[in-house]
Amino acid sequence: MSKKSHSSTSKVQQQEMMQSEEITLTDDIVVSFLEDNPEFFNRHPELATSLRVSDQHRGTVSLVERQQQQLRQKIHGLEEEITQLMAIANQNEQLFTLYSDLYLRLIDCQSAEELLDCLFKATTELLSLTDMKLWLVAPGEFSHACLVEKDCGGILQNRLAKDQYYFGRIQQSEQEMIFSGQCLGSVVLIKLQHQQQVLGFLAISSQDAEHFDPRMDTLLLSQFRKLVAKLLERFLVNEA
Known part of the structure; x- marks a missing residue:
């Protein structure tokens, strides 16, 4: 037998051996094939309805039914997201209106006592929060139930040295100093600062442990903080 004939016979035998070997199909192979052949179900449209897949609630369904179910679930999820966004938008609108009305009331205040009365009422009645306190670096010539008499300079340094706000929980010793309980x-905690001068801080509490969260948006609080600091500084100067 010639070398050429022997070589041809070997190749034929190798091809037959390769064809006789069973290829183990895996999920990856099937997924790769379908991704590489997007027209597969167009060539075999009957498979879309004849193939059955297991469903947790309905037993077995066709691929078309499974796709419809997934689309319904996606639409339901989008509807829930839209509902949540609308609720948030409505809440933000209400807060904006509340803050706008509060700003007008604060501007009309004629004294530091009246200012604190207005702030306390807005905090506890309009916003339904628990309490509000004010600590001043240099106490003014006035008294009010919201004023903190104990020295909270350490709290100001620890909580607000680099930030304008602190959200979350505070230590029991800090609770006692600010809220007397x-x-x-x-x-x-909201740092009050006017023209680089730190006046003190406002402390507002909520019974809800999750109400004041570090992820809270501070846009409205920023405007509120600046206005209160400006008005407070004016009253303190006039009373000095």
Whole structure:
């Protein structure tokens, strides 16, 4: 037998051996094939309805039914997201209106006492929060139930040295100093600063431990903080 004939016989035998070997199909192979052949179901349209897949609630369904179910679930999820966004938008609109009305009331205040009365009422009645306190670096010549008499300079340094706000929980010793008792929920500390001069801070508490969260948006609080600091500084100067 010639070398050429022997070589041809070997190739034929190799091809037959390769054809006789069983290829183990895996999920990856099937997925890769379908991704590489997007027209597969167009060539075999009957498979879309004849193939059955297991469904947790309906037993077995066709591929078309499974696709419809997934689309319904996606639409339902989008509807829920839209509903949540509308609720958030409505809440933000209400907050904006509340803050706008509050700003007008604050501007009309004629004294530091009246200013604190207005702030306390807005905090506890309009916003349904628990309490509000004010600590001043240099106490003014006035008294009010919202004023913190204890020295909170350490709290100002620890919580607000580099930030304008602190959201979350505070230590029990800090609770005692600011609120004269335990605060089981969450608080926000708002640094009051006018023209680079730190006046002190406002402390507002909520019974809800999750109400004041570090992820909160501070746009409205930023405007509120600046206005209160400006008005407070004016009253303190006039009373000095």
